[in-house]
Amino acid sequence: MVVALQTLIDRSVKNMGTGIHPRVKEYAVELIRRAYKEGIYVQISSGYRSHAEQQRLYNQGRTSPGNIVTNAKPGQSIHNYGLAIDYFLVSDDGNTALWTVNAKWRRVAAIAKSMGFQWGGDWKSFVDYPHLDMQKRLSLAQLAAGKRPTIPPLSSSTDVEQVSKPTTPLPTNVLGTVEVLVDSLNVRNGASFTAKVEDTIKRGETYRAYEIKNGLYNLGGNQWVSAGPAYVRFVRNPAYKDPAAQAKKEAEKLANEKAKQQQQKDEQHIKKAIEKGIVNGERMNEPLTRRQGTLMIMRALDQK
Numbered sequence: 001m002v003v004a005l006q007t008l009i010d011r012s013v014k015n016m017g018t019g020i021h022p023r024v025k026e027y028a029v030e031l032i033r034r035a036y037k038e039g040i041y042v043q044i045s046s047g048y049r050s051h052a053e054q055q056r057l058y059n060q061g062r063t064s065p066g067n068i069v070t071n072a073k074p075g076q077s078i079h080n081y082g083l084a085i086d087y088f089l090v091s092d093d094g095n096t097a098l099w100t101v102n103a104k105w106r107r108v109a110a111i112a113k114s115m116g117f118q119w120g121g122d123w124k125s126f127v128d129y130p131h132l133d134m135q136k137r138l139s140l141a142q143l144a145a146g147k148r149p150t151i152p153p154l155s156s157s158t159d160v161e162q163v164s165k166p167t168t169p170l171p172t173n174v175l176g177t178v179e180v181l182v183d184s185l186n187v188r189n190g191a192s193f194t195a196k197v198e199d200t201i202k203r204g205e206t207y208r209a210y211e212i213k214n215g216l217y218n219l220g221g222n223q224w225v226s227a228g229p230a231y232v233r234f235v236r237n238p239a240y241k242d243p244a245a246q247a248k249k250e251a252e253k254l255a256n257e258k259a260k261q262q263q264q265k266d267e268q269h270i271k272k273a274i275e276k277g278i279v280n281g282e283r284m285n286e287p288l289t290r291r292q293g294t295l296m297i298m299r300a301l302d303q304k
């Protein structure tokens with residue numbers, strides 16, 4: 001008999017621990033659900049890890065028996081902040097753990113990445129195939145200082161920083177999406193190639209771009225990446241409305257309204273002047289503009 005979805009979820013929720021970030025837990029459960037729909041049975045082996053647990057794990061293969069499983073000391077693992085999970089596959093009956101990194105394993109990673117997770121299998125220095133996390137753009141120092149990433153609720157998963165559903169229409173203020181074509185792309189804190197590099201984004205990740213300036217795309221906030229086609233693939237948002245063009249349109253509309261109001265006032269003054277016999281209205285359309293003429297009339301009215 002095939003293992004029940006709920007069994008996989010229950011086991012996983014238990015393994016993630018109570019210190020897991022509630023949104024990460026929500027996303028992990030959704031990941032299990034989505035994989036299950038494709039006939040892939042996934043379980044989460046670990047989530048939140050206390051500093052004491054991290055120390056014990058770090059000691060393994062160093063001062064205690066076993067293989068080295070981590071390079072992270074307490075506070076250096078994203079697990080210590082409740083933002084990471086590790087997964088593995090189980091047999092159809094749910095009774096055997098399967099640790100072979102095969103097509104199914106990679107498919108789980110792909111689903112997770114589409115939801116905004118970072119995958120340890122993409123790492124270069126210490127490849128960690130079971131690992132997924134939502135560190136987003138925060139450094140360990142920021143995490144240690146208590147900062148946490150914004151992870152939107154799943155119901156609005158189109159707001160996930162990485163675009164999870166390219167087919168979903170983007171808001172009109174989004175210029176388009178940018179997919180990273182290189183292993184690591186610098187994120188600078190200004191629209192200039194000399195601006196400080198504050199972060200990097202990875203191959204295959206897709207982000208929203210809000211504007212382009214000096215050959216760099218703005219990914220929101222003050223985060224800029226090269227717009228070079230060798231580095232990123234840009235897809236324009238057909239619904240995009242340029243805010244500058246919008247503002248210009250608004251300003252023009254306002255100016256037109258103002259001119260129309262002025263003209264109405266002028267007409268009233270002219271009418272009054274005609275009634276009082278100051279002008280007969282005949283010459284009012286001549287070289288002198290109606291506005292200039294009106295000013296003259298108003299002066300004359302004041303003198304009467």
Ligand SMILES: [Zn+2]
Pocket residue numbers: 079084085086128130131132
């Ligand atoms: Zn991990």
